Amino acid sequence: MSRLFTSLLNLSLNDRASGVDREEAARVAALRAGSAADFDWLVERYSPMMYRLAARLMRTHGDAADVVQEAFLKAYRGIGKFHGECSLKTWLYRITLNTASNQNRWWRRHRGQECQMEPKEGTEFSFPEPSSDRPSALDGLLSGETSSLVQRGLARLD
Numbered sequence: 001m002s003r004l005f006t007s008l009l010n011l012s013l014n015d016r017a018s019g020v021d022r023e024e025a026a027r028v029a030a031l032r033a034g035s036a037a038d039f040d041w042l043v044e045r046y047s048p049m050m051y052r053l054a055a056r057l058m059r060t061h062g063d064a065a066d067v068v069q070e071a072f073l074k075a076y077r078g079i080g081k082f083h084g085e086c087s088l089k090t091w092l093y094r095i096t097l098n099t100a101s102n103q104n105r106w107w108r109r110h111r112g113q114e115c116q117m118e119p120k121e122g123t124e125f126s127f128p129e130p131s132s133d134r135p136s137a138l139d140g141l142l143s144g145e146t147s148s149l150v151q152r153g154l155a156r157l158d
Contacts (some may be wrong), residue, residue: 024088031079043072046089050096057100059107067103071096 030038050071054064074095082091135143 021087025084028079028082028084028088031076039076042075042088042092046092047072049089050092053093053096054100057097057104063103064100067096067100070103071099074099 027038027041031042047068050068051064054067054071055061058064058067071092075092078095082088
């Protein structure tokens with residue numbers, strides 16, 4: 001057999017063993033190079049599958065959409081870590097699963113810290129009055145600007 005044929009045969013066997021087909025390999029290479037069109041392809045092709053998974057794992061559809069968005073960001077940032085040992089679909093599925101799991105874990109930990117924004121019935125909500133003994137942020141900015149102008153004026157006199 002010729003060297004070229006042997007190389008192509010080995011490449012083909014490696015692609016099949018790794019779970020990545022030639023189109024995915026080309027897309028991954030383009031994604032690594034920062035191709036926006038290939039990222040659009042990735043989102044268009046895999047977002048329905050990722051959303052179905054996230055919707056089964058999250059409490060609301062909004063949370064599921066957030067998980068999918070975060071998973072795509074993680075995939076985009078971590079595309080260099082994709083080595084083709086599994087298919088791109090499997091890799092994205094795992095990222096989505098881990099992102100949903102992390103989000104649910106965060107909610108379980110912080111659920112007790114949530115507070116209601118509306119006042120309780122029979123009570124009135126009011127903002128606290130600003131303290132008059134401290135200068136406002138605007139006053140601080142203006143005095144800093146004035147100080148800067150005085151310093152520049154003194155520098156010109158020298």
